[in-house]
Amino acid sequence: MIASLRRRDEWRFFGELPQAGRGLAAAWFGLILLRGLIPAVFVVFVGLLVDAVRRGAPITALLLTLGVLFVVLQVLAPAHGQVSANLGDRLTGWLNDRLLASTAEPAGLGHLESPELTDDLTLARDFELGLSGPPMSLAMSLIAGGLVDLVAGFCQAVVLAAYRWWAPLLVGGAWLSTHWLLRRSTVWDRMTGEVLDAQRYVEYSYRLAMDTPAAKEVRLFGLAGWVVDRFAASRRRLVDIRLRSTRLHRRWILLTVALVAGANAVFFWSLAQDAAAGGLGPAATIAFAQAAVGASALAFGGLNWALPHAAEAVMTVRRLEPAMRKAGALTGGERPAGRMPATEIRFRGVGFSYAPGSAEVLDGLDLVVPAGSSLAVVGANGAGKTTLVKLLCRLYDPTAGRIEVDGVDLRELDPASWRGRVTAIFQDYVKYDLPLRENVAPLGGDDDDVRAALAGAGAERVAGLDTVLAAGYDGGVDLSGGQWQRVALARVLHAVRGGAGVVILDEPTAQLDVRGEAEIFQRLLSATKGRTTILISHRFSTVRHADRICVLEEGRVVESGTHDSLMAAGGRYRTMFTLQAARFGDEEEPDVRLRT
Numbered sequence: 044m045i046a047s048l049r050r051r052d053e054w055r056f057f058g059e060l061p062q063a064g065r066g067l068a069a070a071w072f073g074l075i076l077l078r079g080l081i082p083a084v085f086v087v088f089v090g091l092l093v094d095a096v097r098r099g100a101p102i103t104a105l106l107l108t109l110g111v112l113f114v115v116l117q118v119l120a121p122a123h124g125q126v127s128a129n130l131g132d133r134l135t136g137w138l139n140d141r142l143l144a145s146t147a148e149p150a151g152l153g154h155l156e157s158p159e160l161t162d163d164l165t166l167a168r169d170f171e172l173g174l175s176g177p178p179m180s181l182a183m184s185l186i187a188g189g190l191v192d193l194v195a196g197f198c199q200a201v202v203l204a205a206y207r208w209w210a211p212l213l214v215g216g217a218w219l220s221t222h223w224l225l226r227r228s229t230v231w232d233r234m235t236g237e238v239l240d241a242q243r244y245v246e247y248s249y250r251l252a253m254d255t256p257a258a259k260e261v262r263l264f265g266l267a268g269w270v271v272d273r274f275a276a277s278r279r280r281l282v283d284i285r286l287r288s289t290r291l292h293r294r295w296i297l298l299t300v301a302l303v304a305g306a307n308a309v310f311f312w313s314l315a316q317d318a319a320a321g322g323l324g325p326a327a328t329i330a331f332a333q334a335a336v337g338a339s340a341l342a343f344g345g346l347n348w349a350l351p352h353a354a355e356a357v358m359t360v361r362r363l364e365p366a367m368r369k370a371g372a373l374t375g376g377e378r379p380a381g382r383m384p385a386t387e388i389r390f391r392g393v394g395f396s397y398a399p400g401s402a403e404v405l406d407g408l409d410l411v412v413p414a415g416s417s418l419a420v421v422g423a424n425g426a427g428k429t430t431l432v433k434l435l436c437r438l439y440d441p442t443a444g445r446i447e448v449d450g451v452d453l454r455e456l457d458p459a460s461w462r463g464r465v466t467a468i469f470q471d472y473v474k475y476d477l478p479l480r481e482n483v484a485p486l487g488g489d490d491d492d493v494r495a496a497l498a499g500a501g502a503e504r505v506a507g508l509d510t511v512l513a514a515g516y517d518g519g520v521d522l523s524g525g526q527w528q529r530v531a532l533a534r535v536l537h538a539v540r541g542g543a544g545v546v547i548l549d550e551p552t553a554q555l556d557v558r559g560e561a562e563i564f565q566r567l568l569s570a571t572k573g574r575t576t577i578l579i580s581h582r583f584s585t586v587r588h589a590d591r592i593c594v595l596e597e598g599r600v601v602e603s604g605t606h607d608s609l610m611a612a613g614g615r616y617r618t619m620f621t622l623q624a625a626r627f628g629d630e631e632e633p634d635v636r637l638r639t
C-alpha cells in the first residue's frame with residue numbers, strides 16, 4: 044500500500060512544483076504548514092484561557108496571543124491565495140515550455156502523428172484551457188486549501204492524544220476514511236476513449252468558431268449556429284460523462300456518515316463521562332472538544348477534485364517528454380553534410396509507410412537525381428510524390444531501402460547539417476503572422492538579401508519589410524493566395540542565396556496565374572542554377588522544362604526520362620501530357636528550362 048501511495052501522481056506532482064519556481068514553491072508549502080498549525084495552537088490557548096479564567100489568573104497575555112493568532116490566520120489566507128495563483132501561473136508557463144520543447148525539438152515528425160501521443164497532448168493541454176477541470180492557477184489555490192485543512196485536521200487530532208492515546212486514531216481515522224470512501228465520487232477517469240473523444244470535439248469546435256481560417260466557410264455555408272451548437276453539445280457531453288462517472292454512491296455515503304457519527308459519538312461520550320466524573324476540568328474538556336471538531340478538517344474531499352486533475356496534467360507532460368522524443372527521433376548520424384550532393388542523390392529500393400501495418404506509400408522506389416540537375420516528379424493524387432520529398436528532407440526515414448547522397452546513407456548524416464543543405468516550399472507552406480522580413484528570413488538576415496529574394500519571387504511590392512502579414516495586427520495586411528505563394532518562394536530563394544544546395548518545390552506555382560507562373564519560372568531558373576532541384580507539379584507546361592521527369596505510380600517510378608523521350612515512348616506521361624494540353628492548350632507555356 045505504501046509503495047502504491049508513493050507511486051501516485053499526486054506525490055510526484057508535489058515533487059515537480061519547485062521546477063516552476065523554487066522560492067515560490069517553498070513559500071507555498073511553508074504557508075500550508077503555518078496555516079495548518081495555527082488552529083491547533085489556537086485550541087491549546089483557548090484551553091489555557093479557560094483555565095486561567097477559572098483560576099482567576101491574569102489573562103491579558105493569553106487574550107493578546109489569541110488575537111495575534113487570529114489576525115495572522117486571517118492575513119495568511121489571502122496571501123496564500125496570491126502565492127497559489129502565482130505558482131499556478133508559473134507552473135502553466137513551465138508546462139507550456141516543456142510541451143513546446145517536446146513537440147518542436149524532435150528531428151522527425153512521428154510524435155505528431157501518433158494517435159496515442161495526440162490523445163496525451165490533448166489531455167496535457169487542458170491544464171490551461173480548463174475544459175475538464177480548473178485551470179492551474181485556480182487548482183493551486185484549491186489544492187492549498189485542501190492541504191491546509193489536512194494539516195490543520197492532523198494537528199488538532201494530535202492534540203487529542205493528550206486526552207487518550209486512541210482518540211486521534213478514532214476521530215482522525217474516521218474523518219480521514221471519508222477521503223477513500225468518497226474518492227470514487229469525486230475522481231473521474233479522463234483517459235477513456237469517450238472522454239478524450241469528447242474533449243477533442245470541444246477543442247475542435249472551439250477552434251472552428253474562433254480561428255480566422257475557418258471564418259469564411261463558417262459564414263458562407265451558414266455554419267455559425269452549427270458550430271456553436273456543436274461546441275455546446277460536446278461540452279455538455281463532457282460534463283455528462285463527468286457527472287456520470289462521479290455520481291454519488293449512496294451506499295458509500297451512508298457508510299461514511301455512520302462511521303464518522305459512530306467515532307464522534309464514542310469520543311464525545313467518553314469526554315462527557317470523564318468531565319462528569321471530575322477527571323477532566325472544564326478547560327481541557329473545551330479544548331479537546333474543540334480539537335475533535337477541528338479534526339473534521341481531515342475529511343479533505345476538496346483535494347480530490349483539483350489535485351488529480353493538476354497532477355495528471357503535470358505527469359502527462361512529464362510522460363510525453365520521453366515518449367515524444369522517442370517517437371520523433373531519427374537515428375542519429377553525425378557526419379556533416381558539407382557541400383553535398385556533389386555527384387547524386389539516389390533512392391535505392393525505398394519503401395515507406397506512415398505507420399506500422401498501414402499501406403505502403405512507397406514500395407521499392409528506385410531513382411537517381413544527378414547533382415545540379417532538375418527532376419520533375421509527376422503522378423496522380425496520392426501517388427507518393429510529397430512523401431518522397433519528405434523522406435529526402437529526413438522528416439521520416441524509409442521503412443525499407445535507403446536514400447544515398449554521394450553514396451552515403453542519409454541516416455549517417457547529421458539531420459540538422461543535411462537540412463541546412465535543403466530548402467523547400469511545400470503545398471501547405473506556413474504563413475507566419477510576422478513581418479514580411481521574418482516571413483522571408485525567419486532566422487534573420489541582411490535586408491538586401493531579403494529584398495533580393497523578394498524581387499526574385501516577384502513579391503517586392505506586396506508589403507513593407509516591417510509590415511505584419513496578418514490583418515489582425517496594427518498596420519498588418521492580408522495577402523492574396525498568389526502573393527503568399529510568392530512570399531513563400533522568396534523564403535526558398537533566400538535559403539538558396541544562403542547556400543542551400545537542394546531545392547524542393549512542391550506545387551510552387553499552383554496559386555499563380557499563367558503569366559505569373561512563366562515569370563516565376565524564369566526567376567527560379569537563374570536562382571537555382573547549379574542546385575539540385577526537385578519539382579512536383581501537376582502542370583505539365585512547367586514540368587516539361589525539367590532536365591528529367593519521372594512518373595510515380597503506386598509508390599514506384601514507372602517511367603523516367605526527358606520530356607522528349609517520354610513523349611516518344613508513348614506511355615503514361617504522354618497520355619497525361621496530351622490530356623492536359625488538349626484541355627487547357629499548350630500554346631502559352633513559357634519558354635524556359637529549369638536546369639543548370
Ligand SMILES: Nc1ncnc2c1ncn2[C@@H]1O[C@H](COP(=O)(O)OP(=O)(O)OP(=O)(O)O)[C@@H](O)[C@H]1O
Pocket residue numbers: 156397404422423424425426427428429430431
Ligand atoms: N502524415 C500522413 N500520415 C498518414 N498517411 C499519409 C500522411 N501523409 C500522406 N499520407 C498518405 O500517403 C499517400 C501519399 O500521399 P502524398 O502526399 O505523398 O501524395 P502526393 O502524390 O503528393 O499527392 P498529391 O498529388 O495529392 O499532393 C496518400 O495515400 C496519403 O493518404
